[in-house]
Amino acid sequence: MRPRIFKMDLDIDEIATDLGERLINDILEGSPIDAISAALEAGAPIWYQNQLEGISPLHAATYMQDLDLVKLLIEKGAVWNAVDYLKITAGDIALSYNNAAIYNVIRDAGIRSELLLGLLEKRPLADSSTTLILRDEDTTASGSSEAFLGSKLKYLVDDHGQDICMVHVGGEDVGVMMGWETDIMRETVQKMCNPHPNASHLKVLNVGFGLGIVDGFFQSLPNPPKEHVIIEAHPDVLAFMRAKGWYGKKGVKVLEGRWQDFIDSPELLGTGGFDAIYTDTFSEDYTDLHQFFEKLPDLLADGNSRFSFFNGLGATNAFFYDIYTHISELHLEGIGVEVTWSDVDVSFDAKDGRWGDSREYFTLPIYRLPIAKMKAL
Numbered sequence: 001m002r003p004r005i006f007k008m009d010l011d012i013d014e015i016a017t018d019l020g021e022r023l024i025n026d027i028l029e030g031s032p033i034d035a036i037s038a039a040l041e042a043g044a045p046i047w048y049q050n051q052l053e054g055i056s057p058l059h060a061a062t063y064m065q066d067l068d069l070v071k072l073l074i075e076k077g078a079v080w081n082a083v084d085y086l087k088i089t090a091g092d093i094a095l096s097y098n099n100a101a102i103y104n105v106i107r108d109a110g111i112r113s114e115l116l117l118g119l120l121e122k123r124p125l126a127d128s129s130t131t132l133i134l135r136d137e138d139t140t141a142s143g144s145s146e147a148f149l150g151s152k153l154k155y156l157v158d159d160h161g162q163d164i165c166m167v168h169v170g171g172e173d174v175g176v177m178m179g180w181e182t183d184i185m186r187e188t189v190q191k192m193c194n195p196h197p198n199a200s201h202l203k204v205l206n207v208g209f210g211l212g213i214v215d216g217f218f219q220s221l222p223n224p225p226k227e228h229v230i231i232e233a234h235p236d237v238l239a240f241m242r243a244k245g246w247y248g249k250k251g252v253k254v255l256e257g258r259w260q261d262f263i264d265s266p267e268l269l270g271t272g273g274f275d276a277i278y279t280d281t282f283s284e285d286y287t288d289l290h291q292f293f294e295k296l297p298d299l300l301a302d303g304n305s306r307f308s309f310f311n312g313l314g315a316t317n318a319f320f321y322d323i324y325t326h327i328s329e330l331h332l333e334g335i336g337v338e339v340t341w342s343d344v345d346v347s348f349d350a351k352d353g354r355w356g357d358s359r360e361y362f363t364l365p366i367y368r369l370p371i372a373k374m375k376a377l
């Protein structure tokens, strides 16, 4: 029996390879949609990625800019987030052709499938080599909260004078927070607090201190917050905060621990709600962010209160970044919170050595900054 089963497996592999290669070639040669549809009906594997470049039928149809075929393939279950050997998705190809119609079809398929599956499990690695980038499992300090909170952090200033908080992950340094994000943090505080009807007595909540950049901007407002709560979980960051005098600042209250430990506690719920809430953690994934979103109705003071978060998931690929941005908007909308987005140009120093030898976790030229508010009833 065994050799025969083995032989059958081989045959099936060969047939799938043959049909898959043929399917992709036919698409690239412009075969009519009816012929492609018939090939799929006859068993040509829609999931196949060719041997030469690792492209899928969806990549091929997108290269051909054939909207109807793209729709058909999506309808038949094409893998919307397959990446070829160069880590390019069909969405990236549509983007490079500036083909909005095809791009939207693929992006919406991605959004639907992620919403359906409910959860985007693990934060993607910049150098992921799997096909399913959004679901990459990462148990290191960059993707596992437990591993991160048990790791040693380094605070340093690089050759460009940039402040960095670093963690060492499997042979490489990863920035937990880097000085180049200062413009993002400045803009975020401006957009959350200026103007605000409670500007003279703001109540602010920030989750994740890092380098203290965003907290520094809150403190630099013309009227520093009346109450400024900071939740921080990492012992090395807490030591840094103590050394920099944050525990003694007027109005500042440091809650030592994970936000999950405090989210339902009287320390937060007893404040009567916050005027501005920001969250920017590390090693957490979209699932955690989504859980935080769901607590917002209890945490925001009123219709003037604003929420923002570091929108950095998927930020090494324009297509995945767009998917995360849309999914967060849809989830926030689902809990009655509406988001407006603005762009922050972060391309200015991209080639200016801001990464050094560390992992590049944000390689896009534009940061999409969210400002969210409870919808008026």
Ligand SMILES: C[S@@+](CC[C@H](N)C(=O)[O-])C[C@H]1O[C@@H](n2cnc3c(N)ncnc32)[C@H](O)[C@@H]1O
Pocket: 145, 176, 177, 185, 207, 208, 209, 210, 211, 212, 213, 214, 215, 231, 232, 233, 234, 237, 257, 258, 259, 260, 280, 281, 282, 283, 284
């Ligand atoms: C990217 S940094 C924040 C940077 C900050 N926005 C700034 O302007 O400098 C992330 C911070 O979140 C902290 N952190 C990670 N997971 C956390 C959690 N579950 N609860 C609270 N803090 C967390 C990390 O220790 C780190 O200090």
